[in-house]
Amino acid sequence: MSDATASSQTNSSVASTSDPSSSATIRPEEAAHFGTLAKDWWDPKGSSAMLHKLNPVRLRYVREAIDMHWGGDVQSVKPLAGKTALDVGCGAGLLCEPLARMGANVTGVDAAPENAQAAALHAEGSGLDIRYIAGEIGQQNIGQFDLVTSLEVIEHVADKQAFLTDLAAKLAPGGLMILSTPNRTAASRMLLVEGAEAIGAIPKGTHHWDDFIKPEELSSLLANVGLTMSEPTGIAFGPAKGLHLSGELGLNYIVTASAT
Amino acid sequence: MDDKRDLLILGGGLVGMTLALTAARKGISSHVVDRADPAELTADGFDGRASAISTASWNLFTNIGLADRLEPHGCDIASIAVTDQMKQGFLDFTPEPHEGTLGRMFANRDLRLALFEAASEEPLIAWHAKSEITQRHRDEHGVSAMLSDGRELRGDLMIAAEGRASPTRDDAGIVIAKWTYSHRAIIAGLVHEKPHDNVAWEIFYSTGPFALLPMLDLPDGSHRSALVWTVDENDAAGTLKLSDRAFLAEVAKRMGDMFGQITSVGPRSSYPLGFHHTAKIVDHRLALIGDAAHGIHPIAGQGLNLGLRDVGALVDVLADGMRLGLEPGDAQLLDKYEKWRGLDAFSVALATDGLTRIFGIPGKTASAVRRLGMAGIQRTPILKTFFMDEARGVTGDMPDLLKA
Numbered sequence: 001m002s003d004a005t006a007s008s009q010t011n012s013s014v015a016s017t018s019d020p021s022s023s024a025t026i027r028p029e030e031a032a033h034f035g036t037l038a039k040d041w042w043d044p045k046g047s048s049a050m051l052h053k054l055n056p057v058r059l060r061y062v063r064e065a066i067d068m069h070w071g072g073d074v075q076s077v078k079p080l081a082g083k084t085a086l087d088v089g090c091g092a093g094l095l096c097e098p099l100a101r102m103g104a105n106v107t108g109v110d111a112a113p114e115n116a117q118a119a120a121l122h123a124e125g126s127g128l129d130i131r132y133i134a135g136e137i138g139q140q141n142i143g144q145f146d147l148v149t150s151l152e153v154i155e156h157v158a159d160k161q162a163f164l165t166d167l168a169a170k171l172a173p174g175g176l177m178i179l180s181t182p183n184r185t186a187a188s189r190m191l192l193v194e195g196a197e198a199i200g201a202i203p204k205g206t207h208h209w210d211d212f213i214k215p216e217e218l219s220s221l222l223a224n225v226g227l228t229m230s231e232p233t234g235i236a237f238g239p240a241k242g243l244h245l246s247g248e249l250g251l252n253y254i255v256t257a258s259a260t
Numbered sequence: 261m262d263d264k265r266d267l268l269i270l271g272g273g274l275v276g277m278t279l280a281l282t283a284a285r286k287g288i289s290s291h292v293v294d295r296a297d298p299a300e301l302t303a304d305g306f307d308g309r310a311s312a313i314s315t316a317s318w319n320l321f322t323n324i325g326l327a328d329r330l331e332p333h334g335c336d337i338a339s340i341a342v343t344d345q346m347k348q349g350f351l352d353f354t355p356e357p358h359e360g361t362l363g364r365m366f367a368n369r370d371l372r373l374a375l376f377e378a379a380s381e382e383p384l385i386a387w388h389a390k391s392e393i394t395q396r397h398r399d400e401h402g403v404s405a406m407l408s409d410g411r412e413l414r415g416d417l418m419i420a421a422e423g424r425a426s427p428t429r430d431d432a433g434i435v436i437a438k439w440t441y442s443h444r445a446i447i448a449g450l451v452h453e454k455p456h457d458n459v460a461w462e463i464f465y466s467t468g469p470f471a472l473l474p475m476l477d478l479p480d481g482s483h484r485s486a487l488v489w490t491v492d493e494n495d496a497a498g499t500l501k502l503s504d505r506a507f508l509a510e511v512a513k514r515m516g517d518m519f520g521q522i523t524s525v526g527p528r529s530s531y532p533l534g535f536h537h538t539a540k541i542v543d544h545r546l547a548l549i550g551d552a553a554h555g556i557h558p559i560a561g562q563g564l565n566l567g568l569r570d571v572g573a574l575v576d577v578l579a580d581g582m583r584l585g586l587e588p589g590d591a592q593l594l595d596k597y598e599k600w601r602g603l604d605a606f607s608v609a610l611a612t613d614g615l616t617r618i619f620g621i622p623g624k625t626a627s628a629v630r631r632l633g634m635a636g637i638q639r640t641p642i643l644k645t646f647f648m649d650e651a652r653g654v655t656g657d658m659p660d661l662l663k664a
Contacts, residue, residue, distance in 0.1 A: 052592060055586075055592060056596075060584055077583060099585060101582075127264070
């Protein structure tokens with residue numbers, strides 16, 4: 001029953017398509033940094049503890065955005081039934097798995113092969129059928145998707161405009177894009193880069209403040225690829241509430257984008 | 261056969277089965293495992309075991325569609341009278357007419373019947389009665405329980421709902437803080453001559469409280485109350501062995517003739533009184549609910565109500581998380597449940613414990629202080645409202661499922 005027979009139902013797999021000649025948009029040293037974290041990515045108390053705490057918060061935003069965009073039943077547990085989703089910079093699948101449970105046919109792409117490997121392994125254990133691909137998003141000929149997400153990724157990308165061009169190319173007509181990233185403010189510098197990394201809440205070397213991007217900059221980069229960005233929603237931190245959605249944009253923010 | 265369900269509920273008593281049913285109403289599937297035979301638990305006859313269902317708990321039963329089944333069996337508590345050894349200084353909690361009742365009394369048997377009936381009609385509940393668990397297992401991707409007949413049940417989240425001696429909790433190495441009162445509660449159903457007028461009595465003796473809880477009249481019109489009589493551990497065995505006549509005489513001595521003659525007493529049972537609490541009510545893919553998480557003195561009748569609040573909070577958290585695509589065993593969801601329930605259960609437990617200790621001090625001076633204290637509460641509307649709201653279970657951060 002529960003012995004090792006579960007795999008017959010799942011075929012989560014990793015396709016590796018590394019192409020050394022490609023003009024990579026992810027900095028190689030950053031991909032390597034996350035690759036070494038892959039092993040305990042799914043441990044809620046491990047090095048990605050902060051990301052685990054962030055997950056329900058950003059998922060609440062994702063769920064609302066899905067309900068608003070497609071006008072679905074807010075109570076349904078499968079609001080993405082019949083839809084395809086692509087998560088770029090998927091890590092070990094922290095977002096892909098919830099999207100799959102919400103009914104989507106999910107593809108996750110990550111530059112670090114260790115991540116894609118760890119993600120596929122975990123999805124199989126969870127009994128979820130998710131396709132994981134290791135490589136650069138721009139190199140993937142995988143068609144278009146109804147939902148394209150890339151959360152806490154663009155700050156690690158060197159050529160942000162090229163990255164957004166690649167993402168936009170994967171968005172199906174009428175589709176929805178969701179992005180989140182730290183803001184470039186004094187607060188984020190103090191809390192995210194210097195504070196959280198110093199006390200070990202976030203692994204050292206995770207963030208480079210100069211690479212952070214402000215909401216208005218993101219908005220114009222998106223406009224350049226024909227997408228309209230929503231009003232940003234803040235992801236703030238408070239001692240009592242922990243991480244929560246907020247009007248306060250100083251630390252981190254999340255947006256939707258779509259062609260209108 | 262691979263029947264992995266959302267929840268693997270170990271313990272199908274009042275709290276465990278209410279959880280299964282509440283979860284099912286939100287589309288969450290479960291296995292429920294219990295060693296007992298439901299036919300025995302719902303056998304005819306009133307054994308005196310009864311529960312005060314607070315307004316909040318009643319809202320939960322209403323929200324899961326049990327109110328119609330239960331309505332005919334409940335006896336309204338119109339007021340609560342608290343007295344010290346039947347002396348003057350009578351504390352009377354009677355709400356204004358617009359404030360509604362302080363709760364309802366149910367025979368546990370009637371609660372079980374309604375729950376079991378509803379559960380057996382619910383396809384999302386796989387009910388495994390008369391089943392012994394030989395092994396429990398929790399790992400990265402799920403939980404499982406091995407039954408003595410060789411079957412293995414699987415789920416995403418394991419729930420310990422086996423009551424105060426929860427083997428699942430002990431198995432998980434969760435340590436509980438506990439102390440015993442070296443007292444035992446003796447439970448029995450009484451039939452008496454005069455009506456109880458829907459008053460719940462708490463009569464405090466230095467040897468321990470003596471509570472009379474109003475039950476519905478029998479079909480033949482005779483009047484009933486449930487007795488919860490606290491006696492010293494050393495006296496318990498003797499009290500239980502008394503003949504019916506001698507037992508009735510002892511009871512009558514403590515009640516005076518407030519209900520007239522007591523004509524009969526049902527089977528007696530007893531359980532040791534204690535207080536236990538654990539700050540840690542979750543572990544990896546495990547949540548504790550009801551008495552497995554916290555046990556309190558039954559004097560305020562809040563034990564089941566606390567457990568039902570656990571149910572409301574846990575299902576609220578799980579259903580909300582599953583809407584977001586999280587699985588029921590997600591550590592963030594369990595963390596939220598623990599933060600929500602941990603403190604609330606502890607404060608109710610402490611308040612009840614304090615009440616018992618205050619009233620447990622022997623001597624005339626203590627008695628006078630108690631009477632003064634009761635008079636003070638009686639004259640202070642804010643305190644009185646607080647106590648009544650506590651009895652109704654409407655204080656604190658209420659799960660949606662327990663709201664009207």
